[in-house]
Amino acid sequence: MRRYPLRLVFSAVAALTFFAAAMVVIGLVAWRHDNLSHQVVEDITWHSYKLDRDVVLLRNHLLFGEHGPEQLAGFRLEFDLLFSRLNLFRHSDIHDLVEDAPAARRQLSIIISLMQDLDAEVSALASLDSEAEAVLDQHLAALSTETERLIMAVNGHLAEINTAERVRLQRLYLLLLVMILGMSLAGGVMLAVLFKEARDNEASRKALETLSGELEISARRAQSASQAKSDFLATVSHEIRTPLNGVIGMSELLRDLELSEPASRYSHTIHDSARQLMGMIDDILDFSKIEAGRMELDVQPVALDALIEDALELFRPRALDKRLRLLGHVDETLPARLQGDPGRLRQVLLNLLANAIKFTDRGMVRLSVAPVDEGWVQFDVVDTGQGVEASLLPQLFEPFRQGDASVARRYGGTGLGLAISKRLVVAMGGEIGVDSRRGKGSRFWFRLPLVPCDEPRRQPLTVARARAHPKQLAEADLLVVEDNLVNQEVAIAMLERLGCSATLASCGKEALALCSQRRFDLILMDVQMPDLDGREVTRRLRSFSDWRSEVPVVAMTAGGASHDESDCMAAGMNDYLTKPLLMGTLLMVLKRHLLGESETSTTPRGSTSLINADTLDALDEGLGGERRDALVDLFGRQARERLPEIQSAYRRGEEEPLAQLAHQLRGEAAGVGAMALAEAARALERCALDGCIEDARGVIDALPELLERTLAAIARSERRASQT
């Protein structure tokens, strides 16, 4: 309840009290008016007068009337009427008034006794003779005197009553006046207090307005400062990325050269360091974008199974290196597809998984997904790592904070991963948290409101247009559109390494000019360029009706923003490469568009053919026939040696060695295009990692035969190749 000023309360109570009192006084006045009973006063005057007048009339009747027997009856009737008038004084309301007036009462008793005497005379009357008349007249004369005096007595009494009443009323009116004055005074005080209150309110309102205005200004200032900071970060990050891309690209190229031992080690270190640096810059850029409120969610149908599988797949090598079991489990009751932002969800999962693997030295890391409440899905990343001190838990999701300073020294990193994850989860409408005990491992969890969806999954944008360009890479004529010198050099060097001939255009206009002069088989297009950006160049190319409307255009983007990809596709580009360029991805993209190949990973599982002829062809191309054969031989020997090891590891139930052996077999098999064998090794590895080693029996039993069949198939393809 609001507190009112004491003065206001007092004055209000006083005003009300005075008002009530005034009402009482007014009621009293009204009551007195009513009670005064003017009727009675008037009646007593009237009846006194009539009594006197009836006496006079009766006397006149007696003196001037005729005197016979009929007249006597008339006289008696008139006497009765006179008597009835007297009865009024004795019995009616006016009797009380007479009783109050001593003079009138005395007078009335005199009149009554005179009337009784007269009554006796009249009753005894035999006839109205002159003698009787004289007696009666004498009586009536006496009566007349008394009735006249009664009038005077009544009048005198009424005068007194009126005077007293006037005095009493005057007193009441005075009281009323005092009440009204008091009421006005209290009302005035109340008004003054209210007025002051209103003035104070107005003043404080103005003060608040001023204050809020100032706050708004400083908020705006702070916001623009923060904006400037974010812009600066974004710019700086971008500026750092460009040379870093050069470092990564060049060190990648360097790695492939046959260098002496220390040089090779240095180049590897340069490459790894540069990639780590890039990761950190990505984090900072991401965080500054989120902080600047520039994050937009891209909600679309998400297949959780595939998302989880991809995330786990990414960390499998790292887990294997640390000999950790990496498990995944998606609850069967979850719908196949949910509405969400797959990119952001993946980013959070990767962050948590990377952390878990980073801080776990033995045991396992498990990612599980299960529905919780209606419409909510919970993701848990559980590890058997070192855990976190309880005192450090609250600051874990704060930006630029790591568990403690020693963590930063030992493990590195920006400390932004969890902060980014938290902001992403919150932006997706969810919550994130951690349970951990020092030495007992951690459980990082987040839950998101994800609604199921029935619509078919959006067509993946990276699917290549089915277009056959059966050409060797060496014959391909490529155009590289890139404004940055370092990037130019990286791209050209990589393409040369792949055996392609490439022409360079250093800006969008130059690219358009070159394309009007000659034809290219594929164009690698930088997206951000000063004059025309890559999307605009592509749009213009597509507007022609010749080869330019169809030529494969592959975007090269600085990466970071998730919508770059869809923007590029919308502009008519065919594919998408994120800088830094890596040999592997570049080769894959070129093959896809120039040779019409699709990636091996998109081959449907279960229907894997025994060998992949393209891989063998590529080996042939890259190494030459002899070296390819030597490689296949080596693979055969190694695989035959490995099989008994696998079987013995299986028999002993040793999961980790089994997983490692299977992983190695998988890599070797994939290298020579032995797809079925690679797939079998992969299944084996999964079983070993998931701890369900018993399920691997069928695969292990089938392995020797599969290996022999594969080797035979490779031998057949070699013969075919040498015949042609």
Add this chain to the structure above:
Amino acid sequence: MRVPAFLCQVGVLLGLLVAGGIGQAHSQPLPAPEGPVLLKVSGNIQNTNVDAQLLLDRAMLDDLESRALVTDTPWHSQASRFEGPLLRSVLESAGVTADSIRVHALNGFVADIPVSDAYRYDVILAMKQDGEAMSVRNFGPLFVLYPFDDHPELLNESVQFRSVWQVDAIEVP
């Protein structure tokens, strides 16, 4: 021929009205009073018995529909039981159609009373007080009495003015 037919109809209607009026007038042929006349009703009345007046003695008044009412009045020291014919039955027996009547008292007092009062309230011409005939000294022989105790709103100056005592005649204007 239409006009005479219409006139015929009007004539028949007028005849019926007159016949009805006469019939009503003669529905209660009143005899002359035998005892001393207490009330004389004169003026615009339909039922008469002597010289275009209706004269009523005590017996005739007793025959009319009467009421007994117990009430206090401003003119009596305590409540009494008053009896007498209803004012409306007196007016009906005289065949009064006017809206107002003028009541005369022995002492020369005159008051006009709206006929509606007689129908809205059980106004009586009180003849007896506590079982005894009211004398002139006690405001008799007839007293226009309103039921004050049953209807407190009647205790006002105008009704008290209409409460005529010592009534001897009613004049219908």
